[in-house]
Structures are given as C-alpha cells and as structure tokens.
Amino acid sequence: MNLKDKVAVIGTGCCKFGENYHQSIEDMVVDAANEAYADAGVGPQDIQAAWVGTMASGSAGVALADPLKLFNIPITRVENYCASGMDAFRNACMAVAAGMYDVVLALGFEKLRDSGQRGLGAAASHPHPVIGYGTTAPTLFALAATRYFKTYGIGKDALAKVAIKNHHNGTMSPKAHFQMEVTEEQVLNAPLICSPLGLFDCCPTTDGAAAVVVCSVQAAKRFRPDALAVRGIGLAVTSGEPYMKPNFAYTGFPATAMAAQSAYEQAGITARDVDLAEVHDCFTITEILNYEDLGFCARGEGAHFVADGRAAIGGETPVNPSGGLKSFGHPVGATGIRMIYEVSQHLWNKAGARQVKNAEIGLAHNLGGPGSVGCVTILSN
Amino acid sequence: MNLKDKVAVIGTGCCKFGENYHQSIEDMVVDAANEAYADAGVGPQDIQAAWVGTMASGSAGVALADPLKLFNIPITRVENYCASGMDAFRNACMAVAAGMYDVVLALGFEKLRDSGQRGLGAAASHPHPVIGYGTTAPTLFALAATRYFKTYGIGKDALAKVAIKNHHNGTMSPKAHFQMEVTEEQVLNAPLICSPLGLFDCCPTTDGAAAVVVCSVQAAKRFRPDALAVRGIGLAVTSGEPYMKPNFAYTGFPATAMAAQSAYEQAGITARDVDLAEVHDCFTITEILNYEDLGFCARGEGAHFVADGRAAIGGETPVNPSGGLKSFGHPVGATGIRMIYEVSQHLWNKAGARQVKNAEIGLAHNLGGPGSVGCVTILSN
Numbered sequence: 139m140n141l142k143d144k145v146a147v148i149g150t151g152c153c154k155f156g157e158n159y160h161q162s163i164e165d166m167v168v169d170a171a172n173e174a175y176a177d178a179g180v181g182p183q184d185i186q187a188a189w190v191g192t193m194a195s196g197s198a199g200v201a202l203a204d205p206l207k208l209f210n211i212p213i214t215r216v217e218n219y220c221a222s223g224m225d226a227f228r229n230a231c232m233a234v235a236a237g238m239y240d241v242v243l244a245l246g247f248e249k250l251r252d253s254g255q256r257g258l259g260a261a262a263s264h265p266h267p268v269i270g271y272g273t274t275a276p277t278l279f280a281l282a283a284t285r286y287f288k289t290y291g292i293g294k295d296a297l298a299k300v301a302i303k304n305h306h307n308g309t310m311s312p313k314a315h316f317q318m319e320v321t322e323e324q325v326l327n328a329p330l331i332c333s334p335l336g337l338f339d340c341c342p343t344t345d346g347a348a349a350v351v352v353c354s355v356q357a358a359k360r361f362r363p364d365a366l367a368v369r370g371i372g373l374a375v376t377s378g379e380p381y382m383k384p385n386f387a388y389t390g391f392p393a394t395a396m397a398a399q400s401a402y403e404q405a406g407i408t409a410r411d412v413d414l415a416e417v418h419d420c421f422t423i424t425e426i427l428n429y430e431d432l433g434f435c436a437r438g439e440g441a442h443f444v445a446d447g448r449a450a451i452g453g454e455t456p457v458n459p460s461g462g463l464k465s466f467g468h469p470v471g472a473t474g475i476r477m478i479y480e481v482s483q484h485l486w487n488k489a490g491a492r493q494v495k496n497a498e499i500g501l502a503h504n505l506g507g508p509g510s511v512g513c514v515t516i517l518s519n
Numbered sequence: 520m521n522l523k524d525k526v527a528v529i530g531t532g533c534c535k536f537g538e539n540y541h542q543s544i545e546d547m548v549v550d551a552a553n554e555a556y557a558d559a560g561v562g563p564q565d566i567q568a569a570w571v572g573t574m575a576s577g578s579a580g581v582a583l584a585d586p587l588k589l590f591n592i593p594i595t596r597v598e599n600y601c602a603s604g605m606d607a608f609r610n611a612c613m614a615v616a617a618g619m620y621d622v623v624l625a626l627g628f629e630k631l632r633d634s635g636q637r638g639l640g641a642a643a644s645h646p647h648p649v650i651g652y653g654t655t656a657p658t659l660f661a662l663a664a665t666r667y668f669k670t671y672g673i674g675k676d677a678l679a680k681v682a683i684k685n686h687h688n689g690t691m692s693p694k695a696h697f698q699m700e701v702t703e704e705q706v707l708n709a710p711l712i713c714s715p716l717g718l719f720d721c722c723p724t725t726d727g728a729a730a731v732v733v734c735s736v737q738a739a740k741r742f743r744p745d746a747l748a749v750r751g752i753g754l755a756v757t758s759g760e761p762y763m764k765p766n767f768a769y770t771g772f773p774a775t776a777m778a779a780q781s782a783y784e785q786a787g788i789t790a791r792d793v794d795l796a797e798v799h800d801c802f803t804i805t806e807i808l809n810y811e812d813l814g815f816c817a818r819g820e821g822a823h824f825v826a827d828g829r830a831a832i833g834g835e836t837p838v839n840p841s842g843g844l845k846s847f848g849h850p851v852g853a854t855g856i857r858m859i860y861e862v863s864q865h866l867w868n869k870a871g872a873r874q875v876k877n878a879e880i881g882l883a884h885n886l887g888g889p890g891s892v893g894c895v896t897i898l899s900n
Contacts, residue, residue, distance in 0.1 A: 139618040139619050144617075187754075193577070193578070194577075196574070196575075196598065197574070197598065197888065199598070200756055200758065200892055203756050203757070203758030203891070204758045208756070208758075209756075209757060209758055210755050210756070210757055210773070210774075210777055211755065211756065212606075212755065212756060213599075213756045214597060214599055214606050214610065214754075215597065215598045215599060216595060216597060217578065217580070217596045217598060218594075218595055218596060219578060219581060225593075225595050228593075229595065229610050229613075229614070232610075232613055232614045232617040232619055233610070233613045233617070235617035235618070235619070236520065236614070236616035236617040237520040237616070238520050238613055373568075373593035373595075374591050374593065375580070375584050375589070375590075375591070375592065375593060375594040376584070376590060377581065377584030377585045377589075377590055393591075396591055506581070507578065507581045510581055511581055
C-alpha cells in the first residue's frame with residue numbers, strides 16, 4: 139500500500155496558539171480552516187468530508203458544521219489522546235486513498251485554558267488503567283527521566299538543552315505560545331513540577347487549532363503544482379505495556395518505535411533521510427527519548443544529540459524548528475495537525491527565520507496516553 | 520468508488536443488551552468481540568487495526584487494548600453522537616478499501632445504566648447549539664410528532680403501532696433488552712415523557728456492546744465462503760438545519776435522506792430492493808419519519824406503512840426485526856454495530872424465529888444529535 143501515489147496535502151493552516159481567552163473554539167477553528175482553504179485554493183464548498191481531532195470536546199464534529207459552513211457532508215470526530223489530531227489526519231488520508239472522496243478537511247483543536255468541565259480529566263472518562271491509578275503526565279514522564287539518568291549517567295542539565303533549543307526556535311515562530319529565550323540557569327532553577335522535571339521541562343497549557351486540506355493525488359493537480367506527498371502514516375497502541383510490563387526499561391516508548399517503523403516502511407526511507415522532524419516534546423525528557431525511538435541517534439545518545447547541536451536548525455536532523463510543544467504549546471487535539479502545518483511550511487520554503495534549508499522530507503510524531511499511543515506521519519515534496 | 524469490490528463482513532457479535540450492572544465495559548466488549556472472532560474464524564492476532572465507537576467513554580480506544588488483547592496495532596476511537604458505532608464501521612471499511620489493512624475490527628459500546636460522570640450529558644461537552652439551548656431528546660422528537668400529527672391528521676394511536684410491532688419482534692430476539700409484548704392500551708395509557716410521547720414511545724436506557732470483523736474481499740475468501748458485501752455507506756451531517764432553519768418542516772430528517780441517497784447510489788439499488796432494515800427508532804415517531812426519509816413509502820404514508828403491516832416481519836419491507844432501539848435497547852455507541860450484527864443474522868439465515876425470509880439486501884440506519892447526523896449502511900449476500 140503506497141499512500142504517496144494516492145494522497146496529497148494541498149493546504150495547511152494554524153491559528154495563533156496561546157491563552158486564547160478572547161476566542162471560542164469556533165473562532166480558532168475557523169481561523170485555522172480559512173488559512174488552510176486559502177493556502178489550498180479551495181472553499182468550504184469543495185470539502186467532501188471532514189475529520190475533527192479533539193480529546194476533550196465531545197460531540198464537536200457536528201457542532202463545527204455551522205461555523206465551518208460544512209453542510210450535508212460527513213464529519214467525524216476522532217479521539218486518541220494526544221494523537222487525536224494526527225489520527226484524524228490518518229483517517230482522512232485513508233478515506234481519500236480508498237477513493238471515497240477527492241478533497242477533505244482534517245482539523246484538530248483544544249481549548250484548555252478556560253475549559254472547566256471540558257477539561258482533560260473529564261474527557262478521559264474511561265481512561266487507560268495506568269491513569270486510573272492516579273498518576274498524571276508529569277509523574278509518568280518523571281519516572282522515565284529518573285530511569286534514563288540512572289541508566290546513562292546523565293543529569294538535569296541534559297534536559298535543559300532541549301528547553302533552551304526549543305525556546306530559541308520559538309522566538310522565530312510567530313504563532314507559538316511563547317517567544318522567549320531561556321537560559322540553562324533559568325531551566326535548572328525553575329520550580330519543580332515532579333522531580334526531576336521543573337517548570338521549563340514541561341510544555342505549557344495552551345489553546346489552539348490547526349487544519350489541513352487532504353486531496354487525492356489526481357485532483358491535487360487542479361489546485362497546486364507543489365502539493366506534498368503523504369509518504370506514510372504509522373499508528374501503534376501498546377496499551378499498558380510501557381508502564382505495566384515488569385521488564386519495561388522506561389528508557390523509550392515502543393509505541394513510537396513501532397509507529398515510526400511502519401511509517402518508514404510505507405515511505406521507503408530510513409531515519410537518516412528525514413530533513414526535519416516535529417516530535418512530541420510534552421516534557422524535555424520525552425524529546426530525548428523520541429530521538430532514540432525515531433532512530434535519529436543510537437540508544438543512550440539522545441542527550442548528546444541535542445547537546446552537540448545535531449537537533450538544532452542547521453544541525454544533522456533539526457527537531458522541533460517550530461519551538462515544539464515546549465514553546466509552541468500543546469492544545470491536545472490540535473498538536474498533530476499543527477505539526478503537519480509546520481512540516482508543510484518547511485517543505486514549501488515558507489518557514490521564515492526558522493526555515494530548515496533544502497527540506498524535502500519531514501516527519502511529525504505524537505506520543506499519547508500513558509506513553510501507549512505512537513503516531514508518525516512522513517510528508518515530502 | 521465501489522466498496523463492494525473491496526470490503527466484506529466476515530463475522531459479527533453482540534453481547535446480551537440490558538441493565539448490565541454485573542458487567543464492566545470491558546466484559547461486554549470482550550463478549551461481543553469474542554463472538555465476532557468465532558463467527559469470522561479469526562483471533563485477536565489476526566486483527567491489524569481497530570475502530571471503537573462510543574459517545575460517552577473518552578479515551579476508550581487505548582483502554583480497550585488490554586482486554587481485547589490487541590497490542591501494537593492502531594486503535595482509533597470515533598465519536599459521532601448516536602452514529603458513533605456506524606461511523607467507526609465506516610472508517611474501518613474505508614481503511615480496508617484503501618488497502619492499508621486486510622482484517623480489522625469495528626466495535627461499539629456504551630454503559631448507560633451506571634454511568635455517572637460517564638453519562639451522555641458530560642460526553643457532549645461541546646454539543647450542537649440546539650442541545651446547548653437546554654433541549655433534550657424527548658423534547659426535540661416530541662416537536663416532530665406534534666408537527667407530523669398536525670400535517671397529516673393522525674394521532675397517538677399511529678405511534679403505538681410502532682411500539683407494538685417492535686416489542687413483538689423483541690420477544691423473538693434473545694439478546695434484546697426487553698422480551699415482552701405491549702398492547703395498544705398499554706402504550707396509549709403509559710405515563711407521558713414529553714407530550715405526545717409516552718413511556719412506550721421512547722427507547723430504554725441500556726448497556727451493550729457489539730463487534731464486526733471487516734475484511735478485504737480478497738482475504739475474506741480465506742475465512743468464509745459466504746462473506747457479506749459492504750455495498751454502500753452514507754453519512755451526512757446537516758448541523759443546525761433541521762431545527763434551526765425557519766422553513767424546516769419537522770416532518771423528516773434531511774440527514775437521513777441524504778445519507779440514504781449516498782448509500783443507495785454506492786450500492787446501485789433503490790429503497791424497493793431492501794429486504795430488511797434496522798432503523799433508528801429512538802422514539803416511535805422517529806421510525807415513522809425514517810420510513811419516509813429512507814424511501815420505503817411516500818411522504819405522509821409512514822403511519823399507514825406500519826399500521827397496514829408493511830413494516831412487519833413478512834411484510835413488504837420488514838423494519839427492526841430485532842425489536843429496534845425500542846425493544847433491543849440503545850447503548851449509544853453500540854447501536855450502529857448492533858444493527859449490522861442484526862442485518863448479518865438475516866443475510867446468513869441465522870435469525871431464528873424472527874428470520875426475514877430470503878433476505879439478500881439489508882440496510883442499517885442511525886440518526887444522531889439533534890436530528891443532524893444520518894448514517895446508512897447497506898450489506899448484501
């Protein structure tokens with residue numbers, strides 16, 4: 139099965155991420171969709187079906203028909219923890235690959251700052267048992283950090299390198315939640331959230347929405363000559379394995395590795411061929427584990443990979459040129475689609491000051507739930 | 520796009536519906552999946568991807584990996600109001616049609632009796648505005664009944680015919696929530712829920728789960744010679760139109776009519792070719808409107824269609840031989856898949872006392888949200 143012969147991306151959009159108290163969900167989604175439509179040269183009347191990724195906003199698919207002016211077509215809500223947006227994109231791509239539709243919309247959003255009942259706790263009403271036991275995201279990823287430190291003999295300063303890089307990239311990313319540099323001293327002295335993770339090791343709580351217009355390869359020619367190829371999408375759910383298996387090493391997430399393997403195989407490439415990657419740095423330790431799980435470097439090399447500048451813009455494999463979840467923010471359902479937006483900006487050479495030069499192949503990666511959902515998408519020119 | 524050349528159903532399963540206080544969600548889902556696996560001659564190790572339809576149980580996709588023994592494969596949760604289960608099936612079918620997988624699982628469930636925070640109110644955290652205005656399902660469908668009565672000069676006794684038929688069918692349906700006949704006197708004298716709808720005009724609050732194994736046509740031959748063809752699936756979201764458009768007649772749901780038109784076109788059939796139908800009788804009035812929206816009879820003929828026995832088993836187009844939502848129950852996310860289970864029982868000639876003779880083409884229909892989501896699936900031998 140070769141997606142690239144069948145499925146293309148012809149437009150992407152993203153609203154300004156941040157504390158968007160002044161915007162409703164509808165406002166943000168319309169901002170993102172309108173930008174994607176304009177980018178693709180389509181209008182709502184061209185959209186034949188839509189997929190909406192959101193973790194916390196139940197029944198949003200139907201509710202968005204009015205603001206998006208999408209009437210009388212299929213709209214489906216997809217939910218898959220932090221991979222909700224990317225899984226919405228995946229289902230949109232498969233529907234186009236099946237020949238059911240030519241032009242469809244995939245979008246993702248989350249409103250977290252003023253969510254109240256719509257918050258994440260309420261959303262995971264039948265959560266994975268690991269979460270049911272009372273853990274939180276910081277506690278789970280702190281375990282991974284502690285184990286990684288012990289296994290490879292490194293310390294908190296290794297994590298700080300990720301925060302420094304991603305905040306630096308964020309200063310060149312106008313739609314990111316934060317545009318500010320951070321110093322190693324700031325990161326290391328920040329208040330502890332869950333030892334060893336401090337405030338600057340954690341991504342912020344952010345509102346946002348992003349959208350992508352997916353199109354059959356054949357129809358894409360009508361809209362733009364430089365449509366992007368969807369080279370591969372892998373999704374793997376490992377369930378309780380990462381944290382419940384007695385022999386789990388805590389130094390990587392098998393869901394990421396399996397999703398990446400599937401995506402690389404579909405795309406016919408290896409990790410070495412990736413020119414830039416947007417990866418799921420919900421915590422600084424996660425990005426280090428992502429490098430290794432995605433195959434950008436060997437096991438145990440992750441801390442050096444960032445410290446040596448190999449993950450920087452201009453480095454061997456630029457990771458999170460957008461600023462990542464760390465600086466761009468992480469409105470759960472939006473993030474996967476926002477990453478596809480960012481990758482498209484580089485492949486279309488529109489990324490401004492943060493542009494990765496000669497980018498031809500880009501990767502986007504989500505890690506969801508208690509480390510149990512991995513999703514990887516590969517796009518190319 | 521012809522689904523039938525690409526996608527087949529090779530096994531279906533359904534747990535006993537009812538007040539399943541003795542079962543967890545996991546218990547019900549495992550019951551349903553195991554029956555579908557046995558029916559298809561597959562095991563969990565054969566499943567390459569899964570879709571889970573549920574309205575109220577956030578993050579259930581990942582949580583079900585352990586009880587279903589589905590490790591390291593994609594699992595996606597789909598939510599689309601009362602069409603959540605059928606839309607999960609739809610996305611599963613498109614993924615198989617795309618050539619991404621050969622054997623996949625679609626399942627749906629809902630636990631409503633003891634749901635607490637998991638209940639439907641909490642689930643629709645970003646609901647359609649019509650629901651946000653404080654309406655409930657009985658109030659919305661009562662409006663339709665009142666308008667239908669006024670337009671066609673009929674009364675409550677017309678609705679009672681639906682309840683009597685579906686409860687009669689339910690007596691032959693061992694997995695239905697209720698196995699009991701009701702009389703016209705009982706129905707007409709039942710406590711009012713929302714005038715003119717009485718207790719027996721409303722479907723019950725039920726727990727349940729159902730599952731279906733979807734397979735590529737090519738691979739299906741390995742498993743069984745009598746796999747069912749997926750002839751067409753239509754989904755239409757009309758948003759606020761039904762209840763917010765000033766000129767909406769309240770005597771039908773455009774979402775159903777559009778979804779049916781799409782499914783009939785894909786299948787290359789008309790309503791006359793349908794040998795049996797499972798339709799969304801959330802209320803008795805809804806089934807009468809469904810007859811007309813699905814094209815089983817002309818506008819205004821719905822009350823006569825049931826009163827004259829044309830919708831009975833043995834009639835012109837048997838509708839809800841299972842007992843329908845009215846008697847089988849309506850665990851929201853389960854219902855669409857449960858309907859596909861029922862249709863399969865008739866096409867495979869396994870429906871026992873309620874068997875529709877010589878059934879070759881079956882239709883399943885969901886209506887969701889404030890009448891704004893219509894989904895129609897057509898299967899055949």
